[in-house]
Amino acid sequence: MPESTRSIGTALVTGGTRGLGRELVLALAAAGTRTWTVARRRRGIEALSRDAPGVTVFQGDLTSRGTTARIARRFAKDGVSLDLLVHNAGLLGPRVPLAQWSRTDFDAVMAANVSAPFDLTRRLLPRCHTGTVVVFITSGVTTAVRTEWGAYQVSKVAVENLARTFAREFGPAGPRVLIVDPGSMRTAMRAAAYPDEDPMSVRPPAVVAAQLLALVRGGDWTSGERVAVHQERPSGRPLDLEGLPGSEARPDGRA
Secondary structure, eight states: GGGGOOOOEEEEEEEESSHHHHHHHHHHHHHOOOEEEEEEEEEHHOOOOOOOOTTTEEESOOOOOOHHHHHHHHHHHHHHSEEEEEOOOOOOOOOOOGGGGGGHHHHHHHHHHHHHHHHHHHGGGGGGOTTTTTEEEOGGGGSSOOEEEHHHHHHHHHHHHHHHHHHHHHHTTSSSSEEEESSSBHHHHHHHHHHTGGGGBBOOOHHHHHHHHHHHHHOOTTTEEEEEEEOOOOOOOOOOSSSSSOOOOOOOOOO
């Protein structure tokens, strides 16, 4: 099948009840994709179930090994072959200097943004195939050292290198890995990061979701590549896996 016609028959999106995750889930479900998501809050799950009744929701905390193990067991039992895995769920934490972070807050952000995607990826590898795409959502904060982004910045630098390591170790016969910087979006996390910003000055997450899915379906990227969907990029740009490629995008906020 040509890369330009890549289909997505099955997909799991983490953090699918708010922001970018919700819009991805809705778009996938509307396209006929068999879709699963993971979320913690009952209110968001109930709202999503009303809007997309065909979507299966796992309620749980991805920082718990029990949750990731439960998802893997369910997929194995049902014989799911996964076409798309999007690591969208994340945690911002306080916007204060790093030295003012508590160990509890630091560990919580690292667990949500790094450990959870690592654990879920490794557990779901038996459900993946050569054409599977694994997407790690990153942020513009990784492109330079920035103050008062604390563990959020640390975690996003870490998850980008986690993704690149997976890409290299999977090789051409394994799943493809894509690192996506969605840019500025009208989400709750963005509002928490930039409380004085006019939310109407940034794009709605539905626009970003459409761009991300078009990128996945198009396949015009190298496994392990970092793509800022809000910026122009040369077609077929090669990736240096030893470096830290990225754009000079403004730090984003997402849900």
